[in-house]
Amino acid sequence: MENIKNKQILVLTVSDSCHQKKSEDKSGPLLESLISKTFPNIPVKKDLVPDEIIEITETLIQNCQKSLAIFTTGGTGFAPRDVTPEATKAVIQRECPQLALAMALESFKKTPFAALSRAVCGIRNQTLIVNFPGSAKAVKECYESIEGILPHALQLINNDLGQVKSVHSELQGSSHRHVCPHKTGTGAKDDRNSPYPMIPVDQALEKILSSMIVENNRFMLEDFKSPVDIPPFRASVKDGYAMKSSGFSGSKKVIGYISAGDEITTHELQEDECFKINTGAAVPPSADCVIQVEDTKVLKLKKSGLEDLVEILVDLSPNLDIRPVGCDMKKGASIFPEADLSQVVVKSVLASVGKISNLVKKPRIAIVSTGSELLTPSDVEREGKIYDSNTTMLEELLKYFGFESQRNIVLSDDFDSVKDSFEKLLSDVDFVICSGGVSMGDKDYIKPVLKALDFDINIGRVNMKPGKPMTFASNYDNGKFFFGLPGNPVSAFVTFHLFVLPALRFTSGWKKEKCPLAVVEVEIANEIIELDPRPELVRASVASKKGKLFASVNGNQMSSRLQSIVGADVLLHLPARTETKPNAVKGDVVKASVLRYDFISSYE
Numbered sequence: 001m002e003n004i005k006n007k008q009i010l011v012l013t014v015s016d017s018c019h020q021k022k023s024e025d026k027s028g029p030l031l032e033s034l035i036s037k038t039f040p041n042i043p044v045k046k047d048l049v050p051d052e053i054i055e056i057t058e059t060l061i062q063n064c065q066k067s068l069a070i071f072t073t074g075g076t077g078f079a080p081r082d083v084t085p086e087a088t089k090a091v092i093q094r095e096c097p098q099l100a101l102a103m104a105l106e107s108f109k110k111t112p113f114a115a116l117s118r119a120v121c122g123i124r125n126q127t128l129i130v131n132f133p134g135s136a137k138a139v140k141e142c143y144e145s146i147e148g149i150l151p152h153a154l155q156l157i158n159n160d161l162g163q164v165k166s167v168h169s170e171l172q173g174s175s176h177r178h179v180c181p182h183k184t185g186t187g188a189k190d191d192r193n194s195p196y197p198m199i200p201v202d203q204a205l206e207k208i209l210s211s212m213i214v215e216n217n218r219f220m221l222e223d224f225k226s227p228v229d230i231p232p233f234r235a236s237v238k239d240g241y242a243m244k245s246s247g248f249s250g251s252k253k254v255i256g257y258i259s260a261g262d263e264i265t266t267h268e269l270q271e272d273e274c275f276k277i278n279t280g281a282a283v284p285p286s287a288d289c290v291i292q293v294e295d296t297k298v299l300k301l302k303k304s305g306l307e308d309l310v311e312i313l314v315d316l317s318p319n320l321d322i323r324p325v326g327c328d329m330k331k332g333a334s335i336f337p338e339a340d341l342s343q344v345v346v347k348s349v350l351a352s353v354g355k356i357s358n359l360v361k362k363p364r365i366a367i368v369s370t371g372s373e374l375l376t377p378s379d380v381e382r383e384g385k386i387y388d389s390n391t392t393m394l395e396e397l398l399k400y401f402g403f404e405s406q407r408n409i410v411l412s413d414d415f416d417s418v419k420d421s422f423e424k425l426l427s428d429v430d431f432v433i434c435s436g437g438v439s440m441g442d443k444d445y446i447k448p449v450l451k452a453l454d455f456d457i458n459i460g461r462v463n464m465k466p467g468k469p470m471t472f473a474s475n476y477d478n479g480k481f482f483f484g485l486p487g488n489p490v491s492a493f494v495t496f497h498l499f500v501l502p503a504l505r506f507t508s509g510w511k512k513e514k515c516p517l518a519v520v521e522v523e524i525a526n527e528i529i530e531l532d533p534r535p536e537l538v539r540a541s542v543a544s545k546k547g548k549l550f551a552s553v554n555g556n557q558m559s560s561r562l563q564s565i566v567g568a569d570v571l572l573h574l575p576a577r578t579e580t581k582p583n584a585v586k587g588d589v590v591k592a593s594v595l596r597y598d599f600i601s602s603y604e
């Protein structure tokens with residue numbers, strides 16, 4: 001309950017006219033006083049934004065962490081600038097349509113115009129977001145219709161019940177401490193096998209993706225409209241001369257120079273006159289044609305050295321080399337006809353319409369490395385210890401794929417400290433990418449700790465080499481997801497690419513097909529490769545010969561040998577060994593997951 005005590009409720013007024021101070025905000029203060037009566041102990045804060053989807057969305061996101069609830073007023077109607085429901089839909093993870101229905105039913109008793117509200121209610125992480133209409137009267141009616149259920153709703157969202165459960169499990173802590181990860185299988189004392197079924201890679205990925213909570217980034221992008229025209233003025237496509245196309249070619253008097261960035265000149269051109277003009281500069285309204293420098297000849301210079309007379313060597317035609325207003329992007333048009341979530345695409349296209357935004361929400365991630373043997377790379381060597389490579393590797397992989405970790409921690413193999421650290425970490429992040437401690441050793445505490453923290457262990461083993469003990473656990477109610485990657489560095493490397501990356505992309509709103517690494521077909525260049533009983537993902541480098549791709553395995557494939565990632569372009573998908581096919585041989589064609597953008601190491 002401690003964190004609930006530190007939280008606020010936000011009243012967000014959405015109104016162009018109030019924002020421009022053309023009218024007084026009555027609904028915001030009214031909501032504030034109504035809420036203060038229902039929740040006398042919770043501070044109620046107010047904010048005001050114009051009817052701009054980016055501003056509304058950003059304000060909602062920025063305030064969620066510290067707010068139990070956000071009540072918006074305004075912008076829910078049918079007018080073109082009413083976009084509060086769209087902004088709300090973009091940030092919520094779970095919609096609460098019945099809450100909106102409860103308000104609508106009450107409003108219908110008063111007026112049929114209630115049908116003109118598009119209010120949305122939903123939950124983002126642990127924050128309830130409710131849209132109210134703009135009018136003070138409607139705000140009061142709507143608020144009163146849900147006032148009675150709000151305290152209970154907020155309690156549920158903040159997992160009051162879950163707190164009871166975790167206090168309960170806290171009391172039973174000692175029993176969890178003795179869960180032995182390898183003795184549970186069939187329940188028999190001599191059963192020393194893992195209790196977790198070893199599922200195929202495809203099935204594991206499907207399971208992970210289907211349990212993700214998907215951010216509404218796609219929807220939000222597809223809904224963005226451009227606030228400007230590009231270009232905002234008629235722009236010259238060439239360095240040349242602007243003139244009237246109705247005139248003849250031949251000689252023209254140069255009456256001035258126009259550069260990019262100059263104000264639009266209103267000088268009325270005659271048919272025998274022209275302006276010298278640069279690419280990207282505004283074409284004067286009286287000109288309708290630009291002739292490129294290459295199609296002209298200077299006939300006479302002024303004493304100052306500036307051009308006085310030029311000869312136009314080609315025929316003139318209307319609109320030649322002029323970009324009309326909005327020809328690249330029209331004001332009001334959809335900026336993202338499809339939701340391409342690449343950071344390069346989103347940020348640069350938004351910049352082109354004058355918006356600086358970090359709107360694409362990324363998951364909050366922590367990296368945890370477990371192992372009492374771990375030294376940080378800057379430590380001096382010590383007996384019995386090894387250098388921690390997984391923290392750096394996972395951090396760099398996240399960066400490479402456009403994600404980032406909020407926290408990196410290294411933990412010793414100790415049940416209580418691992419449990420305490422996870423508990424704290426999970427209040428700050430939604431995804432934990434942990435390595436080590438997931439197999440069969442008596443110090444492999446990750447699975448027992450996850451159980452003690454009320455996580456469902458959805459996957460405990462995968463039929464793959466390396467990466468067999470890959471663990472995925474979720475606490476769906478709290479929106480928390482945990483990847484327990486095997487500690488061997490190559491196992492962590494491979495399972496990150498196969499499972500963690502697709503999950504992070506999927507939760508960010510990527511199309512499902514685009515979430516895994518790209519897969520290509522390659523021909524094996526090695527003479528013979530012995531197949532393993534488990535399907536194996538083998539690091540290999542790729543050569544392109546006349547457009548055909550050939551893969552050579554990168555030496556010893558032990559899961560402890562991180563060096564096998566040096567020069568690795570792909571992960572070859574080798575099938576499991578069978579009696580009839582014990583080896584892969586030169587010329588076999590197999591699938592390969594592409595690890596990096598520069599995935600071809602040589603061309604012939």
Ligand SMILES: Nc1nc2c(c(=O)[nH]1)N[C@H]1C(S)=C(S)[C@@H](COP(=O)(O)OP(=O)(O)OC[C@H]3O[C@@H](n4cnc5c(N)ncnc54)[C@H](O)[C@@H]3O)O[C@H]1N2
Pocket residue numbers: 369370371373374386387388389390391435436437438439440441444466467468469485486487488489491559560
């Ligand atoms: N009896 C069995 N033993 C093991 C099995 C099994 O099925 N039955 N599975 C093996 C497989 S496969 C793998 S993979 C490993 C996975 O081990 P854990 O996830 O439990 O990881 P740890 O035991 O903590 O460490 C394994 C190995 O990796 C080194 N390590 C760990 N963290 C790091 C790091 N951050 N940087 C560098 N190296 C790290 C650690 O020192 C160990 O050598 O289990 C097998 N055992």
Ligand code: MOO
Pocket residue numbers: 464465466467468469486488491559560
């Ligand atoms: O599956 Mo482990 O990852 O063999 O090394």
Ligand SMILES: [Mg+2]
Pocket residue numbers: 436437438439440441444487
């Ligand atoms: Mg282990």
